Amino acid sequence: MLQKLFKFKGGIKPAYNKQQSTGEPIARAPLPSRLVIPLHQSIGGTPRPVVAVGDKVLKGQLIGEADGWISAAVHASTSGTVTDIGPYLVPHPSGLSIDCVVIEPDGEERWIERQPLDYRTMAPEAVRTYLQQSGVVGLGGAVFPSHAKLTPSRDVPMEELVINGAECEPWITCDDLIMRERAAEIVSGIGLFRDLLQPKRVLIGIEDNKPEAVAAMTAAVQAAGEPFEVQAVPTLYPAGGAKQLIRVLTGKEIPAARRSTDLGVQCFNVATAWTAWRAVAHGEPVISRIVTLTGNVDKPRNWEVLIGTPMDELLPLASPRNDTDGVIMGGPMMGFLIPAPDVPVVKATNCLIAHSPTLFPPKPPEMPCIRCGECARVCPHELQPMDMYWWSRARNFGKAQEAHLFDCIECGCCAYVCPAHIPLVQYFRFAKSEIWAREKERKMAEGAKERFEFKQFREEREKAEKAEKLARAAAAQAAKKAAEAAAAGDGAPPEASPAADAEAAKKAAIAAALERARAQRAQVQARNTENIPPDKAKEIAEIDARRQQAGLEPAVGTPAPGKEA
Amino acid sequence: MDLLIAIAIMALGALVLGAALGYAAVRFKVEGDPIVEKIDAILPQTQCGQCGFPGCKPYAEAIAKGEADINQCPPGGDEGVRKLADLLGKEYKPLSAEHGQEKPKAVAVIREELCIGCTLCIQACPVDAIVGAAKQMHTVVESLCTGCELCIKPCPVECIDMVPVPETLETWKWKYPVIEIKPADNRKAA
Ligand code: SF4
Ligand code: SF4
Ligand code: SF4
Ligand code: SF4
Numbered sequence: 001m002l003q004k005l006f007k008f009k010g011g012i013k014p015a016y017n018k019q020q021s022t023g024e025p026i027a028r029a030p031l032p033s034r035l036v037i038p039l040h041q042s043i044g045g046t047p048r049p050v051v052a053v054g055d056k057v058l059k060g061q062l063i064g065e066a067d068g069w070i071s072a073a074v075h076a077s078t079s080g081t082v083t084d085i086g087p088y089l090v091p092h093p094s095g096l097s098i099d100c101v102v103i104e105p106d107g108e109e110r111w112i113e114r115q116p117l118d119y120r121t122m123a124p125e126a127v128r129t130y131l132q133q134s135g136v137v138g139l140g141g142a143v144f145p146s147h148a149k150l151t152p153s154r155d156v157p158m159e160e161l162v163i164n165g166a167e168c169e170p171w172i173t174c175d176d177l178i179m180r181e182r183a184a185e186i187v188s189g190i191g192l193f194r195d196l197l198q199p200k201r202v203l204i205g206i207e208d209n210k211p212e213a214v215a216a217m218t219a220a221v222q223a224a225g226e227p228f229e230v231q232a233v234p235t236l237y238p239a240g241g242a243k244q245l246i247r248v249l250t251g252k253e254i255p256a257a258r259r260s261t262d263l264g265v266q267c268f269n270v271a272t273a274w275t276a277w278r279a280v281a282h283g284e285p286v287i288s289r290i291v292t293l294t295g296n297v298d299k300p301r302n303w304e305v306l307i308g309t310p311m312d313e314l315l316p317l318a319s320p321r322n323d324t325d326g327v328i329m330g331g332p333m334m335g336f337l338i339p340a341p342d343v344p345v346v347k348a349t350n351c352l353i354a355h356s357p358t359l360f361p362p363k364p365p366e367m368p369c370i371r372c373g374e375c376a377r378v379c380p381h382e383l384q385p386m387d388m389y390w391w392s393r394a395r396n397f398g399k400a401q402e403a404h405l406f407d408c409i410e411c412g413c414c415a416y417v418c419p420a421h422i423p424l425v426q427y428f429r430f431a432k433s434e435i436w437a438r439e440k441e442r443k444m445a446e447g448a449k450e451r452f453e454f455k456q457f458r459e460e461r462e463k464a465e466k467a468e469k470l471a472r473a474a475a476a477q478a479a480k481k482a483a484e485a486a487a488a489g490d491g492a493p494p495e496a497s498p499a500a501d502a503e504a505a506k507k508a509a510i511a512a513a514l515e516r517a518r519a520q521r522a523q524v525q526a527r528n529t530e531n532i533p534p535d536k537a538k539e540i541a542e543i544d545a546r547r548q549q550a551g552l553e554p555a556v557g558t559p560a561p562g563k564e565a
Numbered sequence: 566m567d568l569l570i571a572i573a574i575m576a577l578g579a580l581v582l583g584a585a586l587g588y589a590a591v592r593f594k595v596e597g598d599p600i601v602e603k604i605d606a607i608l609p610q611t612q613c614g615q616c617g618f619p620g621c622k623p624y625a626e627a628i629a630k631g632e633a634d635i636n637q638c639p640p641g642g643d644e645g646v647r648k649l650a651d652l653l654g655k656e657y658k659p660l661s662a663e664h665g666q667e668k669p670k671a672v673a674v675i676r677e678e679l680c681i682g683c684t685l686c687i688q689a690c691p692v693d694a695i696v697g698a699a700k701q702m703h704t705v706v707e708s709l710c711t712g713c714e715l716c717i718k719p720c721p722v723e724c725i726d727m728v729p730v731p732e733t734l735e736t737w738k739w740k741y742p743v744i745e746i747k748p749a750d751n752r753k754a755a
């Protein structure tokens with residue numbers, strides 16, 4: 001089973017700090033006092049809520065329906081009552097609130113009716129839809145809906161299915177523990193993925209600092225009689241990045257802006273395989289996940305936590321020390337400080353690290369780049385971070401993009417080694433989101449321009465149509481007049497050039513309009529003063545005379561003299 | 566037979582005319598002024614008229630002819646002026662105060678229960694972002710609204726408000742890394 005492994009460029013070896021939290025098996029976290037379940041937990045469309053405030057829900061009941069193909073359903077993590085649906089703070093670096101469903105548990109943990117699925121007898125399409133409805137998403141951190149990744153490409157045959165158990169970030173051990181304890185179910189889940197994608201080979205990559213996980217997975221694969229290859233890969237951050245692991249296991253280099261499927265490779269996290277198997281074999285949607293509690297705590301450990309558990313009810317399980325001054329979600333390399341202590345655990349929450357100034361000393365102030373090239377040496381994507389930094393800092397986004405900014409996976413290796421303590425990744429994130437925003441604005445502007453031009457065109461056309469109609473009427477009238485004149489024996493009907501003709505037509509049109517208006521006014525007057533008694537008529541005449549004297553109005557064609565009467 | 570000849574003649578006529586039209590379309594194509602296009606591409610296409618011209622394109626044309634300054638478009642903001650200055654090789658100057666100030670993007674929202682369906686706002690909207698029919702309730706298509714505010718004034722019942730666009734996870738942006746400046750003395754290990 002030994003095969004040649006490949007290497008990726010760069011990488012770093014930070015202090016791993018994993019042994020702290022691997023001493024104890026996974027334990028089930030107690031039921032919290034309330035669950036705040038964000039509707040938007042995966043990449044893609046925000047699920048639509050299908051419950052209302054006051055509804056009783058069962059454990060595993062659908063509460064948010066997937067919106068579109070790239071979207072995954074959300075479920076109630078326990079039985080209870082929906083007490084609110086509205087915006088709550090979520091673990092996101094923005095510190096923004098999004099719509100969440102709040103459930104007050106009734107403590108009974110009553111499940112929905114769970115039905116195992118015999119997926120082998122079903123069409124692959126139906127299995128994918130089932131996984132979407134079960135809320136299966138990538139649990140490695142990217143939370144991309146898995147069913148969408150389980151659709152084989154039409155043009156490129158699927159060659160390798162890569163299962164990611166590398167878990168390269170320091171401190172995090174949730175994948176390690178799930179592989180040690182639940183290897184058999186993970187292997188069944190990988191079997192499910194294999195059946196849907198039909199790859200030629202299945203490769204399971206695990207960093208060689210997790211010998212127990214490698215042993216457990218190897219044993220499980222053998223027990224299942226599957227031809228999967230379990231590979232221990234050298235421990236080197238970021239070996240767990242999808243592109244890096246694919247490179248190490250298959251030797252394939254995935255160019256930027258292309259997906260691994262274009263090269264016949266697809267990659268899944270081990271925990272994702274486990275949840276997919278639970279969904280299929282036990283009818284359990286994704287309502288919990290394994291979370292590592294570690295860092296500045298006395299009892300680091302992995303816990304199986306219900307999605308929606310407020311972190312301030314979870315962290316005390318690990319007894320954080322007194323000088324804890326924050327919580328990092330994710331690892332120290334790519335994670336971020338949570339915006340408030342009570343934000344809920346979501347599907348992307350793989351690890352909570354209690355932060356303290358002694359454990360994570362504040363970075364010394366940023367200094368000017370000395371162009372030492374250290375960052376370029378460690379970048380796993382062979383980028384030139386100092387150039388990207390230079391242009392991002394100057395807000396010259398075009399140049400930053402030319403320096404392959406979008407190939408950066410924000411792994412943080414460059415910032416880790418930079419002797420000038422430049423927060424490089426922050427600059428890259430800033431530049432990326434500015435470029436995205438500009439792109440969006442540009443698209444909006446293009447649409448607005450198109451609609452503006454169309455509206456102008458329409459108005460022009462309407463004007464032209466009206467003018468044409470008028471001109472036609474005027475021409476008819478002119479012809480009639482000419483005929484009349486000819487009949488009167490005047491002779492010499494007006495002969496003119498086309499330009500003068502148009503001019504004449506326009507004049508005629510104006511004259512006709514004036515004439516019509518006069519006629520209308522006359523009619524109005526006639527109607528109002530048609531049959532009135534003589535004394536009234538005399539009165540009106542007197543008033544008119546007075547008004548005319550006062551210079552108020554012309555004597556003839558006064559509108560509606562009846563008003564004054 | 567006569568019928569066939571007639572058809573053949575008509576078909577031939579159609580072909581000849583079609584070819585002539587096609588040729589004319591290529592031969593007499595009216596090229597847009599490239600510099601106007603370039604300026605127009607920088608303008609934000611809000612079509613609000615704050616620059617003093619009836620839309621972004623006319624303003625672009627005026628700039629190209631040298632009849633207007635480059636700092637008259639408030640929605641484009643400071644960055645817009647900088648880009649125009651870059652493009653035209655002119656000196657940057659701050660946004661002219663008389664044309665208005667840059668403000669955060671907002672969209673028009675019609676209080677629908679008050680709308681009397683007079684269609685005036687539809688006529689005012691430069692980008693056709695309002696839907697409705699005479700004597701029917703009107704509404705603004707939020708994703709199309711450029712925030713030009715041109716529909717506010719014409720509304721006889723004053724039922725259109727400008728509502729700032731809230732930040733969402735999709736529109737949120739990473740901030741420029743700020744360099745913390747700490748006083749040299751009494752520095753604490755924060
Ligand atoms: S490591 Fe830091 S100082 Fe060295 S070149 Fe890169 S950004 Fe500059
Ligand atoms: S954060 Fe980006 S630029 Fe820095 S090392 Fe990682 S991939 Fe390279
Ligand atoms: S001020 Fe308004 S109309 Fe003028 S260029 Fe700017 S966005 Fe366009
Ligand atoms: S102008 Fe005001 S009242 Fe008239 S249709 Fe528009 S929103 Fe309704």
